[in-house]
Amino acid sequence: MSNTKFLQGNEACAEAALYAGLDFFAGYPITPSTEIAELMSLRLPQIGGKYLQMEDEIASLCAIIGASLTGHKVMTATSGPGFSLMQEALGYAVMAEIPCVIVNVQRGGPSTGNPTHVAQGDVNQARWGTHGDHAIVALTASNHQDVFAVTVEAFNIAETYRTPVILLFDEVIGHMRERLAVPEPGEIPLVSRLRTSVKGGVDYHPYLPREDGRLPMSDFGGVHRYNVTGLFHDMWGFPSDNPKIVHGLSRHLVDKINNNAHQIAMYREYHLEDAERILISYGASARSALHVVVNRRARGELLGLLELQTLWPFPSHIVREKCAGARSVTVVEMNKGQILEAVKMAVDDPNKVFLANRVDGVLITPTDIRNFLRVIQGKGV
Amino acid sequence: MSNTKFLQGNEACAEAALYAGLDFFAGYPITPSTEIAELMSLRLPQIGGKYLQMEDEIASLCAIIGASLTGHKVMTATSGPGFSLMQEALGYAVMAEIPCVIVNVQRGGPSTGNPTHVAQGDVNQARWGTHGDHAIVALTASNHQDVFAVTVEAFNIAETYRTPVILLFDEVIGHMRERLAVPEPGEIPLVSRLRTSVKGGVDYHPYLPREDGRLPMSDFGGVHRYNVTGLFHDMWGFPSDNPKIVHGLSRHLVDKINNNAHQIAMYREYHLEDAERILISYGASARSALHVVVNRRARGELLGLLELQTLWPFPSHIVREKCAGARSVTVVEMNKGQILEAVKMAVDDPNKVFLANRVDGVLITPTDIRNFLRVIQGKGV
Amino acid sequence: MSNTKFLQGNEACAEAALYAGLDFFAGYPITPSTEIAELMSLRLPQIGGKYLQMEDEIASLCAIIGASLTGHKVMTATSGPGFSLMQEALGYAVMAEIPCVIVNVQRGGPSTGNPTHVAQGDVNQARWGTHGDHAIVALTASNHQDVFAVTVEAFNIAETYRTPVILLFDEVIGHMRERLAVPEPGEIPLVSRLRTSVKGGVDYHPYLPREDGRLPMSDFGGVHRYNVTGLFHDMWGFPSDNPKIVHGLSRHLVDKINNNAHQIAMYREYHLEDAERILISYGASARSALHVVVNRRARGELLGLLELQTLWPFPSHIVREKCAGARSVTVVEMNKGQILEAVKMAVDDPNKVFLANRVDGVLITPTDIRNFLRVIQGKGV
Amino acid sequence: MSNTKFLQGNEACAEAALYAGLDFFAGYPITPSTEIAELMSLRLPQIGGKYLQMEDEIASLCAIIGASLTGHKVMTATSGPGFSLMQEALGYAVMAEIPCVIVNVQRGGPSTGNPTHVAQGDVNQARWGTHGDHAIVALTASNHQDVFAVTVEAFNIAETYRTPVILLFDEVIGHMRERLAVPEPGEIPLVSRLRTSVKGGVDYHPYLPREDGRLPMSDFGGVHRYNVTGLFHDMWGFPSDNPKIVHGLSRHLVDKINNNAHQIAMYREYHLEDAERILISYGASARSALHVVVNRRARGELLGLLELQTLWPFPSHIVREKCAGARSVTVVEMNKGQILEAVKMAVDDPNKVFLANRVDGVLITPTDIRNFLRVIQGKGV
Numbered sequence A, B, C, D: 001m002s003n004t005k006f007l008q009g010n011e012a013c014a015e016a017a018l019y020a021g022l023d024f025f026a027g028y029p030i031t032p033s034t035e036i037a038e039l040m041s042l043r044l045p046q047i048g049g050k051y052l053q054m055e056d057e058i059a060s061l062c063a064i065i066g067a068s069l070t071g072h073k074v075m076t077a078t079s080g081p082g083f084s085l086m087q088e089a090l091g092y093a094v095m096a097e098i099p100c101v102i103v104n105v106q107r108g109g110p111s112t113g114n115p116t117h118v119a120q121g122d123v124n125q126a127r128w129g130t131h132g133d134h135a136i137v138a139l140t141a142s143n144h145q146d147v148f149a150v151t152v153e154a155f156n157i158a159e160t161y162r163t164p165v166i167l168l169f170d171e172v173i174g175h176m177r178e179r180l181a182v183p184e185p186g187e188i189p190l191v192s193r194l195r196t197s198v199k200g201g202v203d204y205h206p207y208l209p210r211e212d213g214r215l216p217m218s219d220f221g222g223v224h225r226y227n228v229t230g231l232f233h234d235m236w237g238f239p240s241d242n243p244k245i246v247h248g249l250s251r252h253l254v255d256k257i258n259n260n261a262h263q264i265a266m267y268r269e270y271h272l273e274d275a276e277r278i279l280i281s282y283g284a285s286a287r288s289a290l291h292v293v294v295n296r297r298a299r300g301e302l303l304g305l306l307e308l309q310t311l312w313p314f315p316s317h318i319v320r321e322k323c324a325g326a327r328s329v330t331v332v333e334m335n336k337g338q339i340l341e342a343v344k345m346a347v348d349d350p351n352k353v354f355l356a357n358r359v360d361g362v363l364i365t366p367t368d369i370r371n372f373l374r375v376i377q378g379k380g381v
Helices: A009-019 A034-046 A057-069 A080-085 A087-096 A123-128 A144-161 A171-175 A243-258 A283-297 A316-323 A338-346 A366-376 B009-019 B034-046 B057-069 B080-085 B087-096 B123-128 B144-161 B171-175 B243-258 B283-297 B316-322 B338-346 B366-376 C009-019 C034-046 C057-069 C080-085 C087-096 C123-128 C144-161 C171-175 C243-258 C283-297 C316-323 C338-346 C366-376 D009-019 D034-046 D057-069 D080-085 D087-096 D123-128 D144-161 D171-175 D243-258 D283-298 D316-323 D338-346 D366-376
Strands: A004-008 A024-027 A050-053 A074-078 A100-108 A114-118 A137-139 A164-170 A177-181 A267-270 A277-281 A303-308 A310-312 A328-333 A353-357 B004-008 B024-027 B050-053 B074-078 B100-108 B114-118 B137-139 B164-170 B177-181 B267-270 B277-281 B303-308 B310-312 B328-333 B353-357 C004-008 C024-027 C050-053 C074-078 C100-108 C114-118 C137-139 C164-170 C177-181 C267-270 C277-281 C303-308 C310-312 C328-333 C353-357 D004-008 D024-027 D050-053 D074-078 D100-108 D114-118 D137-139 D164-170 D177-181 D267-270 D277-281 D303-308 D310-312 D328-333 D353-357
Touching (some): A009 A074, A009 A100, A009 A164, A009 A171, A024 A057, A034 A050, A050 A057, A057 A074, A057 A080, A057 A100, A074 A080, A080 A087, A080 A100, A080 A123, A080 B087, A087 A164, A087 B080, A123 A137, A123 A164, A123 A338, A123 B123, A137 A144, A164 A283, A171 A283, A267 A283, A277 A316, A277 A366, A283 A303, A283 A328, A303 A316, A316 A338, A328 A338, A328 A366, A338 B338, B004 B009, B009 B034, B009 B074, B009 B100, B009 B144, B009 B171, B034 B050, B050 B057, B057 B080, B057 B087, B057 B100, B074 B080, B080 B087, B080 B100, B080 B123, B114 B171, B123 B137, B123 B164, B164 B171, B164 B283, B267 B283, B277 B283, B283 B303, B283 B366, B303 B316, B316 B338, B328 B338, B338 B353, B353 C366, B366 C353, B366 C366, C009 C034, C009 C100, C009 C144, C009 C164, C009 C171, C024 C034, C024 C057, C034 C050, C057 C080, C057 C087, C057 C100, C080 C087, C080 C100, C087 D080, C100 C144, C100 C171, C114 C171, C123 C310, C123 C338, C137 C144, C144 C164, C144 C177, C164 C171, C164 C283, C267 C283, C283 C303, C283 C328, C283 C366, C328 C338, C338 C353, C338 D338, C353 C366, D004 D009, D009 D034, D009 D100, D009 D144, D050 D057, D057 D074, D057 D080, D057 D100, D074 D080, D080 D087, D080 D123, D100 D144, D114 D171, D123 D164, D123 D310, D164 D171, D164 D283, D283 D328, D316 D338, D328 D338, D353 D366
Parallel strands (some): A074 A100, A137 A164, A328 A353, B024 B050, B024 B074, B074 B100, B137 B164, B328 B353, C137 C164, C277 C303, D024 D050, D074 D100, D100 D164, D277 D303, D328 D353
Antiparallel strands (some): A137 A310, B137 B310, C100 C114, C137 C310, D004 D177, D137 D310, D267 D303
16 A cells, blocks of 8 residues: 555645644634545544534634643644634633644635635734734645645644644645655654643642743643633633733743744745845745746756745744845745735845735746746846 | 713723714623723613624624614724634625724733733734735724724724724723813714715616725615625625636725825824934823833933824834934833834834833833833943 | 862962962952952961051052062952052052052942942943053953963063053852862963063163063162152153153053053953854853853854953954944943943944843843843843 | 132132032142142131141041031042042942032142143043942033132032032143132022921931932931941931842932933033034133134134033033034043043044043143144144
């Protein structure tokens, strides 16, 4: 039996989740993410896991939060409108530090928008959709091999940092079929749930960090009794409005992610070493961008591509370093410039950063990008 | 009978909404916004308006969207968790271009967070909380006279641009009592609903702009039959995935707001004309910032304050112009630097922009700000 | 018998003085320097040297000046109040060009101040405490190995340039215990007294320079008779108010030190090669600064430390060169910004220089410094 | 009897002190300040005041500190070597907040230096001579009318801020004779000792500020018993090493002076309004500088003079403002550039600041200054 499959990106994501140890999935179908739920409903019962079809997206996220607390690796999948509905529960997972993975296969928005067509317009929502200061992890990919890898990594990050992780794919990646070489078990290292060594009958502090900063968990409903809340809370999990505790937890929730931006940063680079002009892209857009770079290099032009897989925390240090010597940096994305702003903040000179985009539901093409580059290089149309 | 009242900021907001012509309010109580609903439930029946107590915040926003379509001036009020729940319906209002006002009296987040204490952490959520590319209007104020003025202006902007407008107050402003001189009727100009001149029985195109770009409305359920949808749509309101139509509407939704940033920009300035160091603040934080500026000016220091009332669309042109000559710009806010980033993007040299903040549920004090300024000016503690 | 000792910084200083050839010490005890006198009173008689307990600090400095003139290597030790009392005699040593070493183990000032707690407030006094234009050498260190090294170097500089040298330690360095590997004899080169080759009975000019600019000495009370005075004087040491002689000696006293700033500059650097942000520190403060740098480098931040051991003559050339590419330079010291001003004068852009300090008698901690850096980097609290 | 006198600057200073209400003087004679003590020994007994000839300068300063505490207006006078001896007691007056005036008529230094000749080399010593962080007030003047005025102001400042004030004259000003029109009583306003309104038998807190920040005094040895110390202390005057109290008092001692730099700044300006090139000078040097400006203006050159009377706290704001438009700024002083450094720190571009000086005991002449200006303007010699 072969290890190579020919499948949709959505299916690659589902396979990767199972590889990572997922055994609980709750969801509500929505185009263009439905294939993920579909495959889950088939595969989970086969391995003794649980698939729950919920009444809506709010319930879906709440269900996996609960299941995670009881010790399971969990995921849900949706698209923009469903992701908007999940914003309140997402904040709860952030505050209570619940490991979980949320897939948003992007389509055109806002609102019901352009359901069957591609977009990358939910990047800033992933960062800022729930209320209050917080940090978030969001990953993406431009091909099925990477969809598999970042999905496994999403589970690893969720466990390592006790945080929700968002997988921000897009309609083209989700529905396109290409080959996936499924890794052997053990080929990609997995991070297991860090469980407390505190015995039953002994006090367990759910928010008391170990020396290395990590917070061991105890399966909820198991041998320890403790409180979980969306309110600011102390090390016992009990609510507090003491300013020192509020400040401490507020900083902790942001610092545990942002201070580890180096570890969380995933990216690919193509011909950056001597690039005078750099493209930065991600997801389906990066496929067209890579095509342009390969094509232009063949003609001797010093063009390079930085493909981001980690979108949040934004890998500013990587972008700054890679773009230091470039004459221009062009962000290729399918929205009105969301990663563009992050790139401008990261580089030394924001005036050298340009946008090549498309916002009409059609995948940006190599020809589109080449036309943008002509203008950016001062060559007109 | 005197026109001066001594009241809470929440009550000033409610009074202003009535002054602006509000006759429909639907909501679900949540600290620290509840007084708005409370006063509405008392006052609306007295003037023949409607107050609806809904089952949750999703229903609340949906109810006022419907009421607006039928010709009413409408509002709902909530705080962070409720605002997160509203994100999906908010996108619908953006896409279908429904005038409505949504008040978010901010408390500490994420999640249920720090309910009875102040924060300004929902600024970026107001901008990016719903999925997909879009633009938004968000206003705030630092005193009750301005709460009244920006609330009236929120209704005017909602009608002028057919857009939801967010009023982003905070717990201190909402609950603090101070004097309000209620303007005489007619003292603040009001923008009425622009209704179509198309007669009944004649085709009405709900999304066909007049020569001046505005879209006249026809009370839904009235003499015209037409379609309203959250999908991308043509001038009849019928769904379309034609790339040209998608591109056109996508740009329209953003441009109608962002291209009018000058008109929408509301702000106050104090001693900016010769300021070497500038504070930028808003909401309750601006009260402390103003105190510092007045105090330091008395000592001859060239300190000034730019108080923003319009947060989105961000008044970049104002900020850039006012800060051109300053040696440092310090953003005073109660979050981890949300307006800070917008200011950095706006000014010539982002390295001269600093943050003076507090994130523990306590109002930032003049002393806090002075201590930040000492460090920023290189004076240590 | 091992060469490694576990001792206080004050004891390390005393051991180093003996290593450097000290055989005369006069002093008056004052916290936090007393251990130096204490150890001297024990050790000097053992090696045939002289320890004199004087009636006050004025007498102490005068005694070692006299002893130096008769051919001895000499030192006294005190803290702030005693150092203030020494200012008049210090000027005499400068004018008469007497090699001597004066230790000031700093405590909180002004006046009797905060005797048992740390401070670094005497940096500018070391530079400018005595009246009239002059130059001075002042060294410091942040650990006992360096205390040993700079103390030996102080004696070498005193002999090389015929000048008083100030060792400006602080209470934490003086009282903290840590390991010192005492160098083998000969491991650190020593500069001996340069004695005149002029024979007895032949005219000796005490202030007539050799070709290399150095002034050979003759043990006072020995074979030559000559004049020593605090007045401006000619090459015989006799007073003169001739403007040319006054101008010449006035310049000589400053130039012999400041023109050799390169040779006198001692410093350590950590991770400066690619540092975007630089800390400059010295003494006990540099211990905390180094902790922050090591910790932040582990997270990938481009932070570096320049630790100054020579404070005066200020190593402007080193500071300018090392800080050329930095986005910010933060001086970490325990005063209100004394070295800060020297750094501002040295770098290209004084606006990029900040102060991280503490002035309450408590050692500045790594956490303090990190908090300053957050504000300086515009990140707030 | 005429109000106009023809006298030495030292005598003008003594007359002004009496005008200001001085009734206690203690001193030890030293060239070139002796005439002040001489005149005091004659005049004080006539008006029922006290003149004390002390055994040295340490005793002199200690005596007037004690007399001030008991309710008198006090002064001592000395020159460089005596001023060095006073540094320890000066710190005590700073810490205990004792109003007193110390005259230093500068001669050539360091050490006994050039006793009968002019210099301005003690400017930085006045600022930094005593140990520990502190602030200081130092005033000077270039003619006898101004000597009188700044001396009266010195007493006013000493009382207003409870601080020692240094009068930093020089040998030329001290010994030169010119006319002085002695003001009528009441012509210059006087600041009296602010005495507590707390009655005897009621607790008096010597370091508890009134609402306006001032600290009322009670004549020591009178109806209240309280503690005075050179240690950091609380509002009762009792020693404390509590970090909050140390930090608070440390900042208070600096802020009460530096935050009032505007009020304390005294200066004269000549032809600055359109000056392309500016001289900054003080004391005797300013006489030559003014001569050059008057002479050059007659030839149409856009030269101006800023004459500083307040040297510390350095009037940075005045210097910055006045020099904003100048092409070059030349500091004229008789040392190696002490005010030069302060000017460089104050202006926008330190590269446009030059030094015209003399350090040989001879008054800098207009010709000297003109020769410097030729070089500074690129005209060579």
